Amino acid sequence: MAGNLTLDREALAARLREIQDVYRSDARPWVIGFSGGKDSTCTLQLVWKALQGLPEAERRKPVHVISSDTLVETPVISRYIDETLARISSAAREQGLPVTTHKVSPNTDRSFWVNLIGRGYPAPSRRFRWCTERLKIEPANDFIRSRVAEFGEVVMVLGVRSAESATRAQVMSLHRIKDSPLSRHSSLLNAFVYAPIEALTTDDVWTYLLQNASPWGNDNRQLSQMYKNASGGECPLVVDTTTPSCGNSRFGCWVCTVVQRDKSMEAMIDSGEEWMQPLLDFRDLLADTQVPEAKLRYREFRRRSGHVYFIDRTDRPAPGPYTLEFCKTLLERLLATQVELQRNAPPGEDTLLVHDAELHEIRRLWRTERGDWADSVPTIVERMLGRSLDWVAEDEVALGAEAGILLQEVCEEHGVPVELIVRLLDVERASHGLKRRTTVHSRIEEVLRREWRPLDVVVDERRRKLREEGALAETDGAVREPIPAPWLPFPEVEDAAS
Template identity: 70%
Template sequence: MKNIVREDGAARMKRIHDDIREIYLADARPWVVGYSGGKDSTTALQLIWSAISELDKERRTKPIYVISSDTLVETPVVSNYIDVSLKRIAQAAVEQDMPVITHKVMPEVDKSFWVNLIGRGYPAPSRRFRWCTERLKIEPANDFIRSRVAEFGEVVMVLGVRRQESATRAQVMSLHSIEGSRLSKHSSLLNAFVYAPIADFSTDDVWTYLLQHASPWGNDNRDLVAMYRNAASGECPLVVDTSTPSCGNSRFGCWVCTVVERDKAMEAMIDSGEDWLTPLLEFRDMLAETQDPKRKLEFRDHRRRTGGVSFIGDTDRVMPGPYTMDFRRTLLRRLLETQRAVAAEAPPGEAPILIHPNELQEIRRLWRTERGDWEDSVPRIVRETLGRDAKYIEPDWVSEDAVAFTAEDGELLNGLCEEADVPVELVMRLLDIERGSHGLKRRHGVHTRIEDAFRLEWRDHDAVVAERRLAIGMTAANDAAIVDDDELELPFDPDGEVSR
C-alpha cells in the first residue's frame, strides 16, 4: 500500500480534511470520538480537530464528544497520560471555541474488577474467558453511546481503527460497510454508525503524521513516542464491541491483565526506569499463579457460586469455582500493601489509587450478605494494612443494622457446629435467612429459602470426590493426570452456570 502521509502529503491531508468536514456538515448527528491516548486514536482525533477548526465558528455547531475508557485498573503511566491529555483537550476546546466535550466512562461499582475478583471471587481472567472486557470496557462505552442515541436519535462513532491492524479487523470493517457511504454500521448498537478516518493508514503513516503535526491541545507527541518505546508496546483501543482487538497481547491496558503469560509492556517500563511499578507487576504475577492447573484448588472453592458442584466431563475432577474467602482476604491485604508500596515510591502526583472507597464498601457488603462474613473483615484489613496512612482516606463505613452478627457470634457458632458435626456455613446461611425476614408480616417465602439452602452442597471437597468416584466406578489408583483445565472445561461462569 502506498504511504498516505509521505506521498504528496499536503494534498492527501487536504483531501482527508475535506472528507471529514463534508461528513461533519452532512447532518445533525453528534460525533463520539473514542480516545485511548494511544497513537491511532490520537491521530484520528488530531485529524478531526484540525479539519473542524478550519470551519467558521458559526458552522461548528454539532457536538463532538471525546470519550476515554477508564477500567479503574489501567496502567498508571498510561492513565496519568490520558488524564492530563483530557484536561488539555477540554481547556483547548474552550480557548479555541471548538465543540469538543470530554468524558471519561468507567464501570459501575458492582461491575468493577476488584468487586468481581475480590468481592464475588471471580478468578483472574484467562484466555478462554475474559469476563473483564464486557464489564469494564464494552458496557460503560456503550451506555454512553446509547444515552447520546436517546438524546439525538443517531450518533456517529469516530474510531482510530485501521485495516492493517489485523485481518480480522479488516474483515469486520468490510462486513459492516454501507454501500455508497463512508460510514459503516456499528456491529451491535442500533442507530450508531462508525467513521474511521485513518482506516487506510499504515503504522508508519500514523507515526509520520504525529511527528510532523503538532497536537492542537498542546501535548508533545514525542512524549507518546517515548511511552511506546519504553513499553515496547501496542495500543489498547477504546473497546465498543467484541470485534475490537483486546489488550491481552502485551499492549497498553490493565496492569492486572492475566490473559497473557507475561506483561512485557510493564516489564519494559520497569526496565526503562519506572521502578515504582514493580509492586504492581509482582501482584499481577501472583494473580497469574492462581491459573496454574495443579494449584487451582489451593485458591478456589470446589463449589460454584450457586452452591453446587460441577465435574469436568466424566472424571472425578472438580471444576473449580470462585476464590475461597480465605484467599479473597489475602488478595485484599496484598492489594492494599501494594497500594502502600507504590504510593511510597511513585513520582509526585503519579501514585494511583488501586482500589477506591466505594469498591471497598461494595466488597464488604458482598462478603457480609453472600458469605456470612460476621467478623466484618474488610474494615479490619484496611486498618491493619494502611493504618493511619495520610495518603489514603478510609471509607466512611456504613453501619450495620442492630441484628448484625459479630465475630464473637461466629466463634461461638464455630464451636457449637464442631461439636454437633454440622457444616458451619449451612447454619450461617440459615441464620442469615432468618435475619433477612426479621420483622416481615408475611413470611411464606422463608420456608422455600430454607429448603433451597439444604439443597446446596455443604460437604468438603474430599467427601464430594469420594461420592463421585463411587458413582463412576473409579478408585484413587485410576486418577487421571492433571492437565490444563482450560483444555477440558468450558469457560468459567462466575455465577455458577457454564458459559456457552
C-alpha cells in the same frame, strides 16, 4: 477507501474532506474513543484539523471525546491521559471547537477489585476474560446510550485500522452501509461507526503524528518515546467484543493477566520507572493463581452457584471463585502495595489503587454473601492503612464474631456445614418483617440445592460414578454438569458458567 495508503499531501487533503463531509451530513453528535495511544491520537488530530477547516457556523455539532478509565490503569498512562484530556478541553475552548472530554468508569459494584476480591472472581484469563465487558464495554456503551437517548442517534468515531484487526475489519465490512463511510454498530441500536484511519498503515499513523504538531499542545515525540520504552500496542476504547484484546498492551491495565508475562510493564521498569515494581509483583501474584496445578490452593471447589462441576470424564473439580481467606490475603497485599507506591512514587503520580467506595462494597459482599462474620475489611484497612473509614453499622446484616464462633462449635458438634446454616439464617433475616413471605420456601429450597459436602466426599462419589460407567479418562478440558446435591430428592439443572 480500500487497501493501504501512503499519507501524502493529496491523500491527507482527501481524508480531511471526507471527515468534513461526514460531519456536516447530519445532526448526529460524534463520540470519539480516545485511549491516548497512537491510533486514537491520530484519529482525533485528523478530526480536529478537519473541524478547524470548516466555517464557524458549520461546526456546531457536538463532539464528545471519551476515555475509558478502568480504575486499574497503569499510573503513568493514567496521568498522561488525564493531562491530555485537560489540554484537549482547554484548547477546544480557546479555538472555538465544539469538543468536550469525558472519562467513563465502571460502577463501583462492577469494578475490578469488587469482582476479584469481593466476589472472588479469578484473575482474568483467555478462557474467562470477565474484565473487558465490565470495565470497558459497559461504561462506554452507557455513555453512548445516554447520547442516543438525548439525540436519537450517534456516530462513534474510532481509531481502528484494518491492518491491526482482521476480525474488526470483517465485522465493519459486514455492517457497512452501502455507499457510505459509516457502518452500523454491531450491538448498539441507533449507533453508527466511522473509522477515518481504517485503511492507514502503522507507518502512515506515525508519519502523520511526527510531521504534524498536536493542536492541543501535546508532544507526539513523547508519545513515540513511550512506545519505544515498552513493547506492545495501545488498548483501544472497547465498545463491543470484536475489538482486539488489549492484553500485553502498552496502554492497558497494570493487573492484566490475560498474557503470561507483562512485558510492557517490565520494559517500563527497565526504562527507569523502578517505583512500579510493586505493581508488577502484585500482578505476578495474580498470574501465579492461574497455574493449573495450583488453582485449588487458592480457589473454592464449588462455583458461585454453590455447585461442583467436573472436568469432562475426570474426578478433577473445575475450580470456582477465590476462597475468602485468599481474598483477605489479596486485600492485604493490595493495600500494602498502595502504601509502598505512595512512599516511593515520584510527585504527581496517581498511587491510589483501591477507592474507599470499593472497600465498602467488598465489605458488604463479604458480610452478606461470603459468611465473613468477623467483619474483616475494617480490621485489614486499619492495620494496613492506619486509618478507619466511615463504616456503615450493619447490626442485622451478618453474624458477629462471637456468634460466629458459637455457630461453628454447634455445627461441628452436629456434623452440619456451618455455611449452610449461615445461608438459611440470611434467608430468614431477608424475609423478616415482610407481610408476604411466599418466596421464602423457594429461597430455602435454592439454598438446599447447593453442594455442602466436603470435597473428598464429593470426589469419592464422582469416582464411583465414573467407575460404574467405565468413563474415567484423561480430560479434554470441557466442563460438564454437576452431580446432584444430596439435600433434595431431585437433581438441579443450572448453567455451568454461573
